Amino acid sequence: MSSTVSALKCRECGKEYPLAAKYVCEFCFGPLECVYDYAKIAKTVTRELIASRPLSMWRYREFLPADGSNPVSLQEGFTPLLRARNLEKALGLKELYVKNDCANPTHSFKDRVVSVAATKALELGFDTLACASTGNLANAVSAYGAKAGMSRFVFIPSNLEQGKVAASNVYQPNLVAVEGNYDEVNRLCSEIAGKYRWAFVNINVRPYYAEGSKTLGFEVAEQLGWKAPDHVVVPMASGSLLTKIWKALQEFKKTGLLARVATRVSGAQAAGCSPISTAFLEGTDTFRPVKPNTIAKSLAIGNPADGYYALQAIKESGGAAEKVTDQEVVEGIKLLAATEGIFAETAGGVTVACLKKLVEKGAIRKDEVTVAYITGTGLKTQEALHGHLKEPKVIKPNLAAFETAFHKNPELA
Numbered sequence: 533m534s535s536t537v538s539a540l541k542c543r544e545c546g547k548e549y550p551l552a553a554k555y556v557c558e559f560c561f562g563p564l565e566c567v568y569d570y571a572k573i574a575k576t577v578t579r580e581l582i583a584s585r586p587l588s589m590w591r592y593r594e595f596l597p598a599d600g601s602n603p604v605s606l607q608e609g610f611t612p613l614l615r616a617r618n619l620e621k622a623l624g625l626k627e628l629y630v631k632n633d634c635a636n637p638t639h640s641f642k643d644r645v646v647s648v649a650a651t652k653a654l655e656l657g658f659d660t661l662a663c664a665s666t667g668n669l670a671n672a673v674s675a676y677g678a679k680a681g682m683s684r685f686v687f688i689p690s691n692l693e694q695g696k697v698a699a700s701n702v703y704q705p706n707l708v709a710v711e712g713n714y715d716e717v718n719r720l721c722s723e724i725a726g727k728y729r730w731a732f733v734n735i736n737v738r739p740y741y742a743e744g745s746k747t748l749g750f751e752v753a754e755q756l757g758w759k760a761p762d763h764v765v766v767p768m769a770s771g772s773l774l775t776k777i778w779k780a781l782q783e784f785k786k787t788g789l790l791a792r793v794a795t796r797v798s799g800a801q802a803a804g805c806s807p808i809s810t811a812f813l814e815g816t817d818t819f820r821p822v823k824p825n826t827i828a829k830s831l832a833i834g835n836p837a838d839g840y841y842a843l844q845a846i847k848e849s850g851g852a853a854e855k856v857t858d859q860e861v862v863e864g865i866k867l868l869a870a871t872e873g874i875f876a877e878t879a880g881g882v883t884v885a886c887l888k889k890l891v892e893k894g895a896i897r898k899d900e901v902t903v904a905y906i907t908g909t910g911l912k913t914q915e916a917l918h919g920h921l922k923e924p925k926v927i928k929p930n931l932a933a934f935e936t937a938f939h940k941n942p943e944l945a
Contacts, residue, residue, distance in 0.1 A: 535572075536568050536569050536572055536573050536594045536595070537551065537566050537567065537568055537569075537597045538551075538567050538568070538569060539551065539566075539567045540552075540554060540564040540565065540566060540567065540739050541564065541565060541566075541567045542557035542559070542560060542562040542563070542564055543562050543563050543564070543565055543841070544557065544560050544562030544563075545557060545559055545560040545562060547559055547560075548567065549564060551597075552656065553656055553658070553731065553736045553737055554736065554739075555735060555736055555737070555738045555739055563738075563739075563837070563838075564739045565739050565742075566597040566739055566740065566743055568595070568783070570783070570786045570787055573594045573595070573787045574786070574787040574788050576594070577594050577787060577789070578789075579754075579758055579789060582754065582789075583754075586607075587609075587610040588605060588607050588608060588609045588610055589608055589609025589610065589644050589647065589744070589747035589750075589751070590603050590605060590609070590647075591609075591610070592746075592747055592750045595743075595746060595750065595780075595783055596648055596743055596744065596746075596747075597648065597652060597739070597740045597743050598648050598651035598652040598655060598740060599651060599655060602651075603647060603648075603651045604647055604650035604651045604654065604676055604679055604680045605647055605651075605679075606637035606638075606643065606647070606675065606676065606679060607637065608636050608637055608643035608644055608647050609636070609643075609644055609647075609747050609751065610751055611631065611632055611633050611634075611635040611636060611751070612631075612632045612635055613629050613630070613631050613632075613751070613752060613755040613756070613903070614629060614630045614632055614872065614874075615627075615628075615629055616628045616629060616630045616871070616872050616904070618871035618872055619867070619868065619871040619872050619884075622867070622871055623887070623888060623891050624891065624898055625891060625896070625898055625900075625902060626898055626899050626900075626901075627899075627900075627901045627902070628902050628903075628904065629752075629756075629761070629901075629902070629903045629904070630868070630872060630874060630903075630904050630906055631748065631751070631752055631903055631904070631905045631906065632874055632906050633748070633905070633906060633907050633908065634874065634875075634876065634880075634906060634908060634909040634910075637675065638668070638671040638672050638675050638699065639668075639671075639699075639908060639909040639911070639912065640668035640671065640672065640830075640877075640907055640908035640909065640912075641668075641745070641748060641773070641905075641907040641908065642668040642669045642671070642672040642908075643672050643675075643676070644744040644745060644747050644748065645669075645672075645733070645741045645742065645743075645744035645745055646669065646672035646673055646675075646676045646733055646741070646744070647676060647744060648740055648741055648743055648744035649661070649676075649731070649733035649737050649740060649741035649744070650673075650676045650677060650679075650680045650682070650731075650733075652731075652737055652740040652741075653680075653682070653731035653733075653737055654680060654682075656731070656737070658682070658729070658730065658731035659682055659683060660682060660683040660684070660685065660728075660729075660730040660731065661673055661676070661677035661680065661682045661683070661684050661685075661730070661731050661733065662684065662685040662686065662687070662721070662724075662725075662730045662731065662732045662733070663686055663687065663721070663732060663733045663734055664687045664688075664714065664717045664718040664720070664721040664732070664734060664735070665686060665687065665688050665714075665717075665734075666688070666689065666692070666714050666769070666829050666830045666831075666832055666833070667688065667692050667693060667696030667697075667699075667700075667829060667830055667912065668696065668830055668877075668907075668908050668912070669733070669734065670686045670687075670688050670692075670696065670700040670705075670707070671696060671699045671700050671703075671912075673686055673700075673705070673733060674686055674700040674701075674702075674703035674704075674705040674707075675703050677703075677705065678703045678704070678705075683706070684703075684705035684706060685705065685706045685708065685724075685730060686700055686705045686706065686707050686708065687708045687710055687717050687720065687721050688700070688707070688708070688709055688710065688717065689709070689710060689712060689713055689714055689716075689717055689829075690709040690710060690711050690712075691829075692709070692829065693829060693912060693913050693914075693915055693916075694915070695911060695912035695913060695914060695915075696912045696913070697709075699912060713823065713824055713832065713834065714824070714832055714833050714834075715821075715824075715833065715834050715835050718734075718735075721735060722735055734770075742772050742776060743776065745772060745773045745776035745777065746776045746777070746779055746780035746783070747780070748773070748776075748777055748780070748905065749776065749777040749778070749779070749780025749781050749784075750780050750784065752764070752903055753780075753781065753784055753789075753790055756901070758789065758790065759790070759901075760781050760784075760785075760790055760792065760793040760794065760795045761795055761900075761901045761902065761903045762794070762795065762796065762897075762900035762901045762902065763795065763796045763797075763798065763851070763896050763897075763900045763901070763902040763903070764777060764795060764796075764797055764798070764902070764903045764904075764905065765798050765799075765800055765883055765886060765887045765890065765896075765902070765903070765904045765905065766797065766798070766799055766800065766883070766905050767799075767800045767801070767831055767879045767880075767882050767883045767905065767907055768799040768800060768801050768808050768809070768831065768836070768842055768853075769830065769831040769832070769833045769836065769879075770833050770836045770837045770838050770839070771799075771808055771836045771837070771838035771839045771840075771841060771842030771843075772837070772838040772842075773905075773907070774797060774799050774838075774842045774845055774846070775838055775841045775842055775844075775845050777797065777905075778795075778797050778845040778848075778849060781793045781795055795849060796849050796850045796851040796852075796900075797845055797846055797849040797851040798846065798851040798852045798853060798854070798886075798890055798895065798896070799812070799842060799846055799851070799852075799853040799854075799886075800853070800854060800855075800856075800882045800883045800885075800886030800887070801831060801853070801854075801855045801856075801882065801886075802826040802827070802828035802831055802832075802855065802856060802857075802858065802861055802878075802882050803826070803855045803856060803857050803858075804824060804825040804826030804827075804828070804832075804857075804858060805822060805824035805825065805826045805828070805831060805832045805833065805834055806822070806855035807819040807820060807821060807822050807834065807835070807836060807839060808836055808839045808842050808843060808853060809853040809854055809855040810855065811839070811843055812843060812846060812847075812852070812853035813853065813854075813855070817840070817843060818840070819836070819839045819840070819843070821834050821835035822834045826858055826861075826878075827858045827861060827862075827878050827913075827915075827916045828858075828861055828878040828879055828881070828882050829878065829913075830877060830878065830879045830907075830908060830913075831878075831879050831882060852890055852895040852896075854886040854889045854890055854895075855886070856882060856885040856886055856889065860881075860885040860889075861878055861881035861882050861885055861916070862881060862916060862917065862920050863881070863885060864876075864880070864881035864882065864883070864884035864885030864886075864888070865877075865878065865880060865881035865884070865910060865916070865917065866917075866920070866921075867884055867885075867888070868880060868881070868884045868906070869910075874906060875909060875910035875911065876906045876908070876909065876910050877907075877908040877909055877910045877912055877913040877916075878910075878913045878916050879907050879908055880906040880907065880908065880910070881916075883904050883905060883906060883907075884904060884906075887902075887904050925937045925938075
């Protein structure tokens with residue numbers, strides 16, 4: 533058990549609880565989160581110690597709520613932070629980076645949170661790992677549960693992209709397709725979690741699971757030479773990822789690993805499911821749940837559990853939020869691929885398209901060191917591009933046919 537985590541604490545009333553499979557306060561029904569001994573961490577953890585460890589997210593083990601000495605791991609994390617020189621030129625930015633979490637074992641950032649959740653679930657004595665998912669989490673739970681030797685129950689909307697269905701099924705979990713959207717799937721899972729002693733990563737072990745997202749903030753700071761970026765753009769579904777990246781930077785500052793944090797945090801959503809961005813743009817602290825209608829299915833959470841806290845983090849940091857149409861999502865996917873050679877899923881298209889909008893409206897200053905988070909691969913969401921790409925030219929196998937098709941100048945194609 534992590535010796536730097538002492539309790540679970542309600543984010544609303546502050547009541548503390550023992551470290552158990554518990555996610556909501558008994559008194560005010562607020563969400564619970566992990567409490568760390570930052571003074572202890574500051575005394576023992578240095579930049580040099582972290583740098584001496586293997587290149588995975590568990591190099592930051594003192595900031596995680598599970599036993600980092602023997603984690604359930606597939607070597608997730610420490611994914612590339614790439615200088616996006618072509619995209620920054622296209623957008624008119626001085627210094628832009630892309631954090632490419634497509635490079636994780638199951639090709640999304642969900643490997644980070646599930647590694648923590650599976651490790652903690654074993655510590656707490658569970659033998660079954662479960663989740664409600666829009667796809668990427670289903671893949672990660674299926675894979676990491678297999679690695680841990682656990683039974684797995686994975687619940688998904690029945691209209692999920694086939695790439696994500698196959699990328700879960702290959703690990704042979706109990707895959708359950710529910711006739712409904714993610715919010716309906718999640719409600720069913722909450723009922724099941726109340727009856728069966730299973731570790732639902734995003735329900736009863738959520739306080740631990742969500743902490744894995746912090747490693748995206750830790751890594752960017754380290755990869756930038758132990759400096760916090762000026763601005764980050766983060767896709768939002770439940771809102772948890774954005775809040776944890778913001779929390780990570782604050783934790784590094786509290787423990788002396790960063791001298792200064794003045795990062796502005798901005799959120800990105802698809803217009804067909806944008807309760808958090810809409811609330812921000814309307815200048816309100818509360819959001820209205822919506823029924824999702826977007827190709828960005830990995831972000832299609834109409835009643836985001838951390839929506840309120842995401843709004844808080846955006847405002848506290850001086851960031852912004854935007855939303856984009858499905859057509860703009862497709863254009864964002866194509867822009868990132870054509871400029872930087874990265875094929876992102878629809879959530880990545882949302883991030884890039886919102887990044888573009890935020891630059892155009894002046895919400896991101898052109899001289900800011902900016903990081904765009906790409907959280908999953910486009911190989912899982914190929915359906916979104918159907919009808920939006922050029923068809924290949926079909927020719928006879930001879931030079932004359934090639935030159936006729938390309939007008940003797942391939943650059944004109």
